[in-house]
Amino acid sequence: MSTVAKVLLNKASQDVATITPDATVLEAIALMASKGIGAIVVVEHEQVVGIVSERDYTRKIALMARTSQQTTVSEIMTSRVITVGRSHRVDQCLELMTDKHLRHLPVVEDGKLIGLISIGDLVKATMEDQKKLIEQLQQYISG
Secondary structure (H helix, E strand, O other): OOOOOHHHHHOOOOOOOOEEEOEEEEHHHHHHHHHOEEEEEEEEEEEEEEEEHHHHHHHHHOOOOOOOOOOEEHHHHHHOOOOOOOOOOOOHHHHHOOOOOOOOOEEEEEEEEEEEHHHHHHHHHHHHHHHHHHHHHHHHHHH
């Protein structure tokens, strides 16, 4: 089974979009839109302090009649961020994401953000692992 380290290496882009807690929600949404992503890691002094997603925006701005221009990221972000490390296996991450209803997991090493993986990244890695296993079994069977 693949690890988070391998998933990160196979990602097309190693960049992780980040924003500070005092930024406005409008800035966060604009950043997500410009990068075509659904979540941004919130960092302060190189430490992960939260994550904000399109889901947070929908539930905590649109449905609560707040304004994006006057609300800060810290007011809507999820502050209890679950993180993983490079050595975590893909199946462990998938189980965690399923159990906690997450779509993104920040990858942290020595207290610093080094990457972000999505459920799509993990599904892709799982499919690649299964394809390799099938190929190995076919070679074994055919001699």
